[in-house]
Amino acid sequence: MEFNSRTIAIIISVVVALIFTTFLYFSQFLSMRALALSLGCTFSICFIMIYFSYEILIFREINNIYASLEHIKRKEFRRMSNKFLFRPEPLKRIKEEILYMAEQKQKEIDELKQLQVLRREFLADVSHELKTPIFAAQGFIHTLLDGAVDDIKVRDKFLQKAARSLDGLDNLVQDLISISQLEKGVVKMQKKTFNLVLLCQEVFEELELKAADRQVNLHLQVEDQSAEMMVYADSNRIKQVLINLVDNAIKYGREGGNIWIKLQNAKRKIQVEVTDDGPGIATEHQPRIFERFYRIDKSRSRESGGSGLGLAISKHILEAHRSSIELISEVNQGTSMQFKLAKAKS
16 A cells, blocks of 8 residues: 555544544543544544645655756756646655656766767777878878989879879868768758759769779669659759769679669659669678768778768768668678659649
8 A cells, every 4th residue: 555645644633533532432521423523623633734744844845856856857858847736646756757867867878878989980980091091192202202203104103193092082081071061961952853864874974984894784774764753852962872872882792793773753752772783781780881981891991992981971961852761681682772852843
């Protein structure tokens, strides 16, 4: 049985009233009607005195603590309290509130720890990615300064290598700036109406030499050949997304394999799917595939595996278009990346 202030007051009042009435009964000074009236009056007076003593002297202070907890919670979670001063079982409510706030704080601590781990990983990855082109360019230039500059062939060769390293460094910095701006929401999408079929053809034209080096065949499949597949989006950013996805499929897919861009009509949207018949992605890697600098094959160099920012940038671009990218992949069954774009209004 759970005791609260009301229950305790009733029990004490009954006991006191019975004792007092029994005393009067044995004294034989009052009639039965007077004894019944005395019993009721004694019970009422005891109940009021005891109950409000509990409420005013003890539970009011507890309720002040509870009100402070409500104020803290309201400031942190923006929740308005609809509680009143005299509540039943305030101790139990305070316990529940303390446990709830402790649970929320623990979640925040766990999230901060996870963010700290991700920050350390990010700093380590950035340091490694920046160090590689810097050290390469530095080595070529110092070699020239040590006397190789007098040999024209060696000078030109080393200057070209240094320039390529610095170009790679510039691309990496630009990618870091892009993803930082996208995460902050600083970059505004320059949306306009354009033909998605023509954009896909442009992407294939830019990547056909890279695909030919690995003997990869590029295919464009349109659900309705008569439709123009007009969408309303930022054409340059969507082109960047498609280039990232197709380029990844070329680099990580099967040599001599196939890559498809499939366009399908959906309700008020057009679904875009980039599919390959490569080795696929293992289940343990799929949750992290869109993280910055994450590579499935850690042994790949930056030249062969890219900076590791392409998918992260693509994810943020699509989120800025109020869309999302979905990964479907099985080992030895290929990989599919899907997203949707809003149709242009006719």
